[in-house]
Amino acid sequence: MTERTLILVKPDGVRRGLSGEVLRRVEAKGYALVAVELRTATPELLAEHYAEHLGKPFYDPLVEFMLSGPVLAAVAEGERVIEGFRSLSGATDPTTAAPGTIRGDLARAWDAPVIHNIVHGSDSVASAEREIGLWFPGL
Numbered sequence: 001m002t003e004r005t006l007i008l009v010k011p012d013g014v015r016r017g018l019s020g021e022v023l024r025r026v027e028a029k030g031y032a033l034v035a036v037e038l039r040t041a042t043p044e045l046l047a048e049h050y051a052e053h054l055g056k057p058f059y060d061p062l063v064e065f066m067l068s069g070p071v072l073a074a075v076a077e078g079e080r081v082i083e084g085f086r087s088l089s090g091a092t093d094p095t096t097a098a099p100g101t102i103r104g105d106l107a108r109a110w111d112a113p114v115i116h117n118i119v120h121g122s123d124s125v126a127s128a129e130r131e132i133g134l135w136f137p138g139l
Contacts, residue, residue, distance in 0.1 A: 004034065004075055005082045006131040008120040011069035014038070018106055019072040022119060025102060029088055031078035035136050038072050048134050062115050073135045082128055085121040092117060 007026065009019045023033065041049075046063045053059045076085060090101025092114050097104035107118045122128035132139055 002077065002079055003081045003125060003128065004077045004132060005085050005122045005128045006120070006135055007074040007076055007085060008135075009072035009074075010116070010118060010120060011065065011071060012116045013106070013118040014070050014072055016106075018118060021106065022072075022102060023074065025088060026074070026076050026085065029078075029084060031076040031081050031084065034075040034077050035139060036072065036074045037136075038070050040069075041066050041071050043067065045134060049131060058115060065115050075132055075136055075139060082122055082125065086123065089119050089121050094118075 007022070009022050013019060013022060019038075023036070027033065043063065046066050047054075050059065050062060053062065078084065088102060090097030090103035090107075092103070093109070094103045094107035094117055095109040097107065097117075099105060102119055103117050107116070122131050
């Protein structure tokens with residue numbers, strides 16, 4: 001089934017010059033890039049994006065980190081792209097992310113695992129639709 005997903009290269013990935021490598025891996029997997037934009041997130045956008053995490057212990061550090069620099073936002077399209085990109089990303093914790101995945105190869109576990117883990121990808125069709133609507137309202 002053809003789907004769309006939101007991909008964010010987080011500030012650590014942008015800062016380290018890994019945006020191109022992330023996009024290369026997405027395209028190499030066979031997914032099409034529908035939209036790509038380097039932008040600075042706002043507190044309001046992040047509050048909506050991470051609304052389901054409000055009140056959790058990692059919420060404030062995550063929002064603060066996401067405000068620390070530019071984010072590369074992208075929409076990818078393809079067969080089962082949501083599941084495919086999450087597999088390509090690897091486990092949330094870079095220490096346990098498998099070699100060959102974005103986080104396994106590129107994320108540094110000592111940089112605050114789980115928050116500083118290079119990328120975000122939507123976790124369901126409903127999340128993808130909501131997140132794409134927030135980051136790319138014109139799509």
